[in-house]
Amino acid sequence: MTDLAQMTALEARDLLRRGEVSSVELTQAVLDRILAHDNDIKAFLTLTPELALEQAASADRLRASAEEQENLPALLGIPLAIKDVICVEGLPTTCGSRMLENFCPPFSATVVDKLRQAGAVILGKTNTDEFAMGSSTENSAFFASHNPWDLTRVPGGSSGGSAAAVAAGLAFGALGSDTGGSVRQPASLCGVVGIKPTYGRVSRWGLVAFASSLDQIGCFARSTADAALLLRTIAGYDPHDSTSVHAPVPDYAGALEGGIRGLRIGVPKEYFLDGMQPDVEIAVRAAISTMASLGAEVVEVSLPHTSYALPVYYLVAPAEASANLARYDGMRYGLSLDSADLWDRYRQTRGQGFGPEVKRRIMLGTYALSAGYYDAYYRKASQVRTLIREDFDRALGQCDLLVAPTTPTTAFKLGEKTGDPMQMYLQDVFTLALSLAGLPGLSLPCGFDQAGLPIGLQIMGGAFDEGTVLRAAHAYERATRWHQHAPSLPRDARQEPRGGNP
């Protein structure tokens, strides 16, 4: 059954449609694999096997009663995982925090409702850095997740549990959230496809808020076509989220085959730094050559304010977080420490409920917004954010897409960067600017370093142009097949690629 757990969601759907496997068998195979490997990987915070098998059985019943297989819901019977910052009714939603350790939301996020309406089976909730703040999952209050390619290394973060689950064959796809790179960076480090859509493309109703001008829900998948299917399922306007946008959602999967010929692809020179890992630059340059050989026109472009993205992000996001996380006051839900004095109860609850990184960012954000410092920090950062957006407007005026590395290095060792927040923040140096501009970006595998760790290629597009991003990614993936490589897990002697040869 490991074969089943290693295939793409679309391949699994074909098997289901042909009746070669049932959803219950498929789900059981994935659950068996989770049982065998998640003690090592630690991707899941909550696993719901009974619920998943019930959902699978009901998918099988629906399929058996259908006359036309093609008209069935798009994800019928496919097991998926959900990052634990996204609410699923009745399941714990902890955000990786002691603050919400016992919190069960009374409603599901719109994206979860949409997945369920599309027939997906929910396996459980995946690990995350606390309140999605981090780049390694080491800030989870419960445990760190491990990279399936090398268990001594991090899977990236903050959606590290989702990325690791998809890479290890513990789910056919997963949802994550991306505020400054939290889908693209772990996708890169785990060798899977991860897409962060345009700000406003996907409803955030039921996503626990971190930084509201940046947060966006994204998807992890084992192929670009799977990512297209997942995004199509969750995208669209939602009356519950006034920041979701009334824009038509194209049939991404149907437009994948358009190829890359004739697309103008910009390579921002600021995304190749002296300090970056040489293997990463080599692989990304090779990927750009491949795109050129497939008929894309490659041009060098400049995003001159790139180096300011990190300081802008680490003022804007903490400022918004300090306001969003003010709701954790121990009164209506979440941790509540007993104290007769109201102020003491606030401070004790928050002081003990939040971990170090969350407290650090609340402190930083509170300072940046406080009297006397607002203009110098928050307002200044918001102005430079405008310059960063204008960089993208200019560059995307000259070309259809931008390509760059997703991260400056491959997966690092657990514990390597936990002592120095600035070192951890630098992991996101290539993903932050796009988030500040609110534009869509995708990371997909483009090779391996000398240690055998995956390298990610980042493809960035214009607002609401996820279709072109996916199309270019698909053409590259077709030509190289890096995405078919899978990690060999302990007690799993198989090392061959998932499909044909790369």
Added chain:
Amino acid sequence: MRLSLAQVEHVAQLAQLTLSDQEKELFCEQLSSILEYAQRLQELDTSAIPPTATVLPLENVMRDDQIRPSLPLEDALANAPDTENNYFRVPVILEGEG
């Protein structure tokens, strides 16, 4: 740009956070180095640049004021640490009244 211990304590109070002495020391150091890094923004002349608060061209999104189904009371209170008569029960806010 180095934060003093008194500044850290003041910000912690604004943020309603109890910090240990060790955390205060650590945040003094770490926040100072992050803010020092942020100083590079001052290199840019932004006097004529409007700030970006959101990337969307949306403003004042309105909806009709219609009665819609809402969360049942028991669901809304299900996660509450303390309740009484269908209310959230909280510590006394105003001393001497009640």
